[in-house]
Amino acid sequence: MHSALLAIDLFFVIEKLVLIVAIVSISLVIAMYETYAERKVAAFIQDRRGPNRAGPFGLLQPLADGVKLFMKEEIIPNTSNRFLFILGPCLAMLAAMMTSAVVPWGGTIDFFGRQVNLQIADINIGILYVFGVVSMGVYGIMIGGWASNNKFSLMAALRGASQVISYELPMGLSLIALLMLTGSLKMSEIVAQQIDGWYNVLYQPLGFFIFLVCAFAECNRTPFDLPEAENELNFGYHQEYSSMKLGFYLFAEYINMFISSVIMATLFFGGYDIPFVNDASLSGLGNWLALLQGLSLIIKVCIFIFVFMWVRWTIPRFRYDQLMNLGWKTLIPLALVNMVVTAAIVLLKSNGWKF
Amino acid sequence: MQALTNRAKPVSRKPMTLVEKLYMWNILKGMMITLRHLFKKKATISYPEEKRPFSPVFRGLHILNRDEEGRERCTACGLCALACPAEAITMEAAERLPGEENKYREEKYAAKYEINMLRCIFCGLCEEACPKDAIYLSETFAPSNYQRKGFIYGKEDLLIPSPKENPGEYWKAVGNRKANKEQSN
Numbered sequence: 001m002h003s004a005l006l007a008i009d010l011f012f013v014i015e016k017l018v019l020i021v022a023i024v025s026i027s028l029v030i031a032m033y034e035t036y037a038e039r040k041v042a043a044f045i046q047d048r049r050g051p052n053r054a055g056p057f058g059l060l061q062p063l064a065d066g067v068k069l070f071m072k073e074e075i076i077p078n079t080s081n082r083f084l085f086i087l088g089p090c091l092a093m094l095a096a097m098m099t100s101a102v103v104p105w106g107g108t109i110d111f112f113g114r115q116v117n118l119q120i121a122d123i124n125i126g127i128l129y130v131f132g133v134v135s136m137g138v139y140g141i142m143i144g145g146w147a148s149n150n151k152f153s154l155m156a157a158l159r160g161a162s163q164v165i166s167y168e169l170p171m172g173l174s175l176i177a178l179l180m181l182t183g184s185l186k187m188s189e190i191v192a193q194q195i196d197g198w199y200n201v202l203y204q205p206l207g208f209f210i211f212l213v214c215a216f217a218e219c220n221r222t223p224f225d226l227p228e229a230e231n232e233l234n235f236g237y238h239q240e241y242s243s244m245k246l247g248f249y250l251f252a253e254y255i256n257m258f259i260s261s262v263i264m265a266t267l268f269f270g271g272y273d274i275p276f277v278n279d280a281s282l283s284g285l286g287n288w289l290a291l292l293q294g295l296s297l298i299i300k301v302c303i304f305i306f307v308f309m310w311v312r313w314t315i316p317r318f319r320y321d322q323l324m325n326l327g328w329k330t331l332i333p334l335a336l337v338n339m340v341v342t343a344a345i346v347l348l349k350s351n352g353w354k355f
Numbered sequence: 356m357q358a359l360t361n362r363a364k365p366v367s368r369k370p371m372t373l374v375e376k377l378y379m380w381n382i383l384k385g386m387m388i389t390l391r392h393l394f395k396k397k398a399t400i401s402y403p404e405e406k407r408p409f410s411p412v413f414r415g416l417h418i419l420n421r422d423e424e425g426r427e428r429c430t431a432c433g434l435c436a437l438a439c440p441a442e443a444i445t446m447e448a449a450e451r452l453p454g455e456e457n458k459y460r461e462e463k464y465a466a467k468y469e470i471n472m473l474r475c476i477f478c479g480l481c482e483e484a485c486p487k488d489a490i491y492l493s494e495t496f497a498p499s500n501y502q503r504k505g506f507i508y509g510k511e512d513l514l515i516p517s518p519k520e521n522p523g524e525y526w527k528a529v530g531n532r533k534a535n536k537e538q539s540n
Contacts, residue, residue: 041393044392044393044394044397045389045392045393046392047392047395047396047397047398047399048397048398048399049397049399049401052401310386310389310390311386313389314382314385314386314388314389315382315385
């Protein structure tokens with residue numbers, strides 16, 4: 001009995017707890033400032049100035065927004081299903097936060113002789129885990145929309161569900177092509193391969209493009225934000241929500257955006273690898289190297305987040321039939337072709353063909 | 356049918372070419388446009404710190420004027436109230452007592468002078484009607500208020516600071532509009 005208890009490495013538990021707290025708070029802070037960045041980017045694209053009153057350059061604006069949301073009256077509609085109504089935003093938030101567990105955020109840190117890996121869980125089915133959790137995210141929308149007992153919310157939830165399911169297929173297919181190249185589902189392994197060789201985006205440009213489009217759709221971002229099409233559905237699935245429950249939905253969207261940027265950076269752009277520099281030659285930096293690597297990942301992610309916002313404020317929303325046409329008639333065939341071509345090349349290469 | 360103007364343009368209903376159907380190229384073009392706007396000069400000004408200049412004929416809040424010795428010019432003749440198309444002005448006259456010569460220029464003055472800024476249309480007819488040059492419209496506009504009664508401006512709100520006791524405030528209140536007008540006269 002005692003020996004079983006002692007077998008649990010206390011330091012291991014503490015290390016993972018610290019990592020979890022750090023990563024969760026970093027994602028929350030980044031999501032907070034994403035709302036600020038979104039408003040700034042929108043304003044700049046529209047020749048405005050954006051929020052600039054709260055603090056220097058309006059940097060305290062997210063705090064003010066958060067305080068405002070917390071202060072708002074919390075309304076639960078009479079005819080709604082109370083339990084599910086509260087469960088909806090919780091699930092959306094939970095699914096958004098859980099994905100960050102398998103992402104390698106940097107190399108290893110030497111912490112008083114202890115090698116700390118900057119990754120919460122280095123599981124060997126990392127990408128499958130990400131897919132599983134991401135598809136759970138649609139439950140937040142569906143449950144919230146259904147529990148509101150409002151036809152607009154319900155319609156939005158249905159749209160959200162069918163959209164996410166339709167776009168998960170080409171996303172998965174585009175990843176299969178990638179996985180045939182890497183031969184591993186382990187995120188740290190994929191990053192390690194890219195540190196040694198070229199970034200995967202060079203081998204899989206079409207795959208990356210399909211993944212990017214599907215990521216827009218999965219995050220319910222414009223041009224795929226049909227679940228929130230306010231001119232058709234008033235407000236979409238979060239119409240009946242108020243106060244911080246609404247805030248959770250909005251926040252979950254930003255966290256999703258952050259996480260999908262992280263995944264794209266990890267799978268296609270070398271993860272925490274510092275570009276144009278041989279990371280191994282910098283090993284003299286010690287712990288600073290891991291920090292620099294984390295920073296380079298964050299910078300890559302910021303660029304992706306900017307692309308998300310740039311696209312959002314450029315392209316108008318699709319019609320619903322256009323959305324389905326694009327998903328089923330364009331992206332899936334493209335992804336299939338990409339997969340077949342990649343498979344053929346991998347097969348030829350493994351049979352000794354020289355290119 | 357003959358065109359009335361030559362500005363009509365026929366709508367092109369050509370089937371889309373492959374490049375157009377791919378849609379990507381047009382998205383890229385659109386994104387380049389938004390990227391250019393990202394770095395453009397912003398049209399917005401930071402309002403309370405920076406203000407746009409008023410037009411020379413701008414008519415704002417009323418000011419009850421004083422003469423050079425700081426005496427109120429108004430004699431409560433009521434011509435402004437009569438001229439006012441919105442009936443925004445009310446006043447009560449009073450007779451000057453001995454010893455008040457330094458306060459009021461003539462024997463009669465306005466004991467009460469009120470303008471309802473919610474009724475006022477800022478037409479400036481009161482200014483034109485005034486024979487004593489006692490009222491004019493300045494370059495400030497009515498600030499917001501929480502209550503309707505806050506928009507009824509009395510003498511204490513309208514009267515200009517005395518040029519003798521507080522010349523700085525006086526000249527600030529006179530503003531450009533009045534100064535320009537006097538120059539042109």
